[in-house]
Amino acid sequence: MDDMTRIVGHVMTPTFEDIPRQAIERAKLSILDTLASAIGGSDDPIAHSVRRLGGLSGGKQECTIWVTGEKLPVLSAALVNSATSRVLDFDETYEIYINGCHASAYDVPPALVLAERDPSISGAELLAAVATAIDLHLRLARSITSNCGDTGRDNLVAVWGAAAACTRLLRLNEEQTRNAFGIAYAHAAGERQMYEEVTHVVALQQGLRARSGMESAFAASVGLNGPHEPLFGKYGFYRAFEPDHDLESLLDGLGDEYLNASISFKPWPSCRATHRGISGILELRERHDFQGDDIEAIEMGLNRHAESLVVQPRDQKWNPRDSVTARFSLPYVVAVAAAKGTVGIGDLRPEAFDDPSVRRIMAATTVEIDPEITRLNARRGNSPTRVKAILKDGAEHEVVVDTPFGHPDNPASLSDAMRKLESCAEMAARPFTGLQIEAIGDFVTNLDAAPSVAPLFELLAPSTSTGRA
Incomplete structure (x- = not known):
């Protein structure tokens, strides 16, 4: 046959x-x-x-x-x-x-x-x-x-x-x-x-x-x-x-x-390539008992393919003005999760984009291509994501997420x-x-x-x- x-x-x-x-x-x-x-x-x-x-x-x-x-x-x-x-x-x-x-x-x-x-x-x-x-x-x-x-x-x-x-x-x-x-x-x-x-x-x-x-x-x-x-x-x-x-x-x-x-x-109603970042910041919030107001900065790392989709172009992804851009913006949705403890449909509408608590965290968020993640996962579109939360009291907490909720292994x-x-x-x-x-x-x-x-x-x-x- x-x-x-x-x-x-x-x-x-x-x-x-x-x-x-x-x-x-x-x-x-x-x-x-x-x-x-x-x-x-x-x-x-x-x-x-x-x-x-x-x-x-x-x-x-x-x-x-x-x-x-x-x-x-x-x-x-x-x-x-x-x-x-x-x-x-x-x-x-x-x-x-x-x-x-x-x-x-x-x-x-x-x-x-x-x-x-x-x-x-x-x-x-x-x-x-x-x-x-x-x-x-x-x-x-x-x-x-x-x-x-x-x-x-x-x-x-x-x-x-x-x-x-x-x-x-x-x-x-x-x-x-x-x-x-x-x-x-x-x-x-x-x-x-x-x-x-x-x-x-x-x-x-x-x-x-x-x-x-x-x-x-x-x-x-x-x-x-x-x-x-x-x-x-x-x-x-x-x-x-x-x-x-x-x-x-x-x-x-x-x-x-x-x-x-x-x-x-x-x-969450955003590109799946952002979900590891969202999951990471929510896990850190729960594990270490902090809120959005406690965050000084967020640092993230992922592979090149995911970075090109949810981080580039940087001027748009750090300043989304329409819903489609916001859904594909890792810094925006992670800032929302960090500030609010979740990401909902309403957070991806233009009237939500200027929330000062989200804007503050997003401005303090950096995302780079992680060499080790790229070495091990160079071809994956949905990259593992390293998330580090730096708190105002000087504490630093970090996690790498690869199987967020909803993954076939989770x-x-x-x-x-x-x-x-x-x-x-x-x-x-x-x-x-x-x-x-x-x-x-x-x-x-x-x-x-x-x-x-x-x-x-x-x-x-x-x-x-x-x-x-």
Whole structure:
């Protein structure tokens, strides 16, 4: 059996019962986390703009835009819900891959959109599709051995994760699935310049690829074909775009080991490369019993790749004036954590940027490339981080953090995702009741027993018309 046939079979063949229980339970967490991130991000200016974009094309009102409750055509709904899941940079990520990979925000929303469009899709069918799509997405991502900070190519494989979820839920046959993957190759895209210039595309790309993956599956369903060797052919993806790759990372354990269980939960709404710094200062605060007012200075060290993402350009990262810059600013979010004991959604909004307690600590924060961390972890995008707190009384406390909370070696649970959902609901564009939030959590927790996913979508749009949508 050739490699592409193996991949197509992996997408199509496994039933719910064939998939390891750990992967199914982790898929529940991915769904709940994605919903929480979208609900929390629904009042962000980028989310407002994305909803306006989704509404421009008109069309059949068939699928729910989460939180606001408006109905859009299925492709537009996939774009809007996926992008909204990413606007806060609160969604989970595959941090043990050298480049990081936000697979869930690409793959979960289109799966949910199709489950609303077709009420015959069961909860078990949805979970199997999500676990399989994220597994394939992560396998494709980890097969790329070059660092996107060097090449400028960022997560070009994402379209195949979304396509995998959609081909399963549209119940395509083998020929159609191969064609969908070939058509998806025409949509493959991903670039690093969006991070360099700190643009809205950081979030919008999730919506674009979710829509592209779904559109590829639809195109195959109506008889359009595409290349049958989009990955391994003479001009396939690996030869044309990623010559530095490791096919063993893609194929080893395919069908037996599901990588979605290795994805990381994010407790704070900022780039995961900042979480070791946040975790470090919070650990020092708790261990040595000091507050923000006690801090004289903070010193941090990390590797070059992480430094280029969350420290450069320094004039912007020490003076964020927009939410996207703040989410990718290590000195800012660590200063927030040092001053307040946590980092919340409200701390990443422009009205919070001039908090004098945060400004004082940020001005006293230095970040440098650490030679030893770089020597041992040169290629990792999510670098271990050294954090030193220098206190006004002369005391100095230091820690190096490598597996912050949410890492697969320090994992989160469904209960953690539920608490995240509750806190995100407080920032939603329209208010949710406590009973609604509890019902969302209960439904996702018991999704494998649901004959249809349809009841979930009534819970995702508050019935009240008040709010800021």
